[in-house]
Amino acid sequence: TYEKPGxxxxxxxxxxxxxxxxxxxxxxxxxxxLAHPRDLHKVTSPxxxxxxxYQYEIKDGKKIKHPPKRYVHKGLDLRGWExxxxxxMAPGKVVLARTLFFEGGFVLIDHGNGIKSGxxxxxxxxxxxGEMVEAGxxxxxxxATGMVTAAHLHxxxxxxxxxxxxxxxxxxxxxx
Numbered sequence: 001t002y003e004k005p006g007x008x009x010x011x012x013x014x015x016x017x018x019x020x021x022x023x024x025x026x027x028x029x030x031x032x033x034l035a036h037p038r039d040l041h042k043v044t045s046p047x048x049x050x051x052x053x054y055q056y057e058i059k060d061g062k063k064i065k066h067p068p069k070r071y072v073h074k075g076l077d078l079r080g081w082e083x084x085x086x087x088x089m090a091p092g093k094v095v096l097a098r099t100l101f102f103e104g105g106f107v108l109i110d111h112g113n114g115i116k117s118g119x120x121x122x123x124x125x126x127x128x129x130g131e132m133v134e135a136g137x138x139x140x141x142x143x144a145t146g147m148v149t150a151a152h153l154h155x156x157x158x159x160x161x162x163x164x165x166x167x168x169x170x171x172x173x174x175x176x
Contacts, residue, residue, distance in 0.1 A: 007101070010101055011101050011102075014100045014101055014102075017096065017098075017100075018096065018100075018108075021095040021096040021108050021110075022108075022116065022158070022161065024093070024095045024110050025110070025114075026092060026093050026110040026111065026112040027112050027113075028111075028112035028113045029090065029091040029092045029093070029111050029112045029132075030090045030091065030092075030111050030112065030113070030115065031091070032135065033135075034089045034090050034135065034169055034170055035087055035088065035089055035090065035135040035136035036087065036089075036170060037078065037086055037087050037088070037089050037117075037119065037153060037155055037166075038078045038079075038080055038084070038085070038086060038087070038142070038153055039084070039085060039087075041078060042078065042079040043076065043077065043078060043079075043167075044077045044078065044079050044152055045073055045076070045077035046073075046076065046077075046167075047073065047074070047075065047076045047163075047165040047166065047167065048072055048073060048074065048163075048165065049072070049073050050070055050071070050072055050073075051070070051071055051072070051073050052068045052069070052070050053068065053069050053071075054066070054068050054069075055069070074156060074163040075118070075120070075154045075155055075156035075163070075166070076154070076155045076156075076165065076166045076167060077152050077153070077154050077155075078152060078153045078155060079152055079153075080142025080143075080151060080152050080153040081142065081151050082123050082141075082142065082143050082144060082151045083123055083124070083141045083142065083143070084141060084142040085138050085140075085141060085142075086107075086119050086122060086138070086139055086140040086141060086142055086153055087135075087136050087137060087138055087139060088109055088117070088127075088133045088134065088135060088136065088137045088139050089109075089111075089117050089135065089155075089157075089166075089169075089170075090109075090111045090115075090117065090135045091111065091132070091133065091134050091135050092109040092110050092111035092112065092116075092117075092132070092133060093109065093110050093130070093131070093132055093133075094107060094108070094109055094127045094128060094129055094130065094131050094132075094133060094139070095108050095109065095110045095116075095129065096108040096129060097125050097127045097128060097129045097139075098125070098129070099125075099145060099146075100146065101146065101147075102146050102147050103118075103120040103121065103146045103147075103154075104120060104121040104122060104143065104144075104145025104146025104147075104148065105120070105121065105122025105123060105124065105125050105140060105143055105145045105146070106118065106119070106120050106122065106125075106146075107119045107122065107125055107127050107139050107140055109127075109133060109139075114158075114159055114160040114161070115157070115158070115159055116157070116158045117155070117156070117157050117158075117166075118154075118155070118156040118157075118158070119139065119140055119153060119154075119155060120146065120153070120154040120155075120156070121142070121143055121144060121145050121146050121148050121151070121152060121153065121154050122140040122141060122142065122143050122145060122153075123140075123141045123142065123143025123144070123145060123151070124140060124141040124143070125139070125140045126138055126139055126140055126141070127139040127140060157169060
């Protein structure tokens with residue numbers, strides 16, 4: 001899919017957009033506990049597990065299997081059916097809210113002090129770039145957009161650019 005005309009250029013443009021959004025620096029907006037991003041907290045893929053992907057191609061009528069690729073999952077997947085609500089974890093400024101190639105529907109919020117939260121694979125984005133949101137405010141709807149196999153919410157937290165397990169910042173209940 002990356003070889004299709006225009007896809008590589010799109011990915012490059014989106015990388016530049018994300019770099020600009022991640023470079024934003026807000027003052028501290030977090031005053032209280034963080035809010036849960038979903039009303040259901042079933043973990044479908046935990047933070048920092050190793051994932052393996054396989055790619056195939058058909059050449060001269062034969063299926064060719066490429067070597068597996070391994071990568072670390074730098075987020076938390078929470079069950080979320082198409083259209084289920086997604087809430088901001090903390091107050092902050094929406095620095096990116098649009099559909100991207102890999103992430104699908106994507107909202108990035110800068111909470112200040114180097115803390116950012118990202119919400120991916122969204123079917124609908126309610127938050128607008130540049131607006132301030134509160135903890136627990138509806139920002140989007142879960143979906144299956146971008147590079148996914150099923151509808152869910154992929155939640156990522158970064159502190160000074162480093163990925164952090166979202167569960168380390170939330171008070172439970174969360175189920176595996």
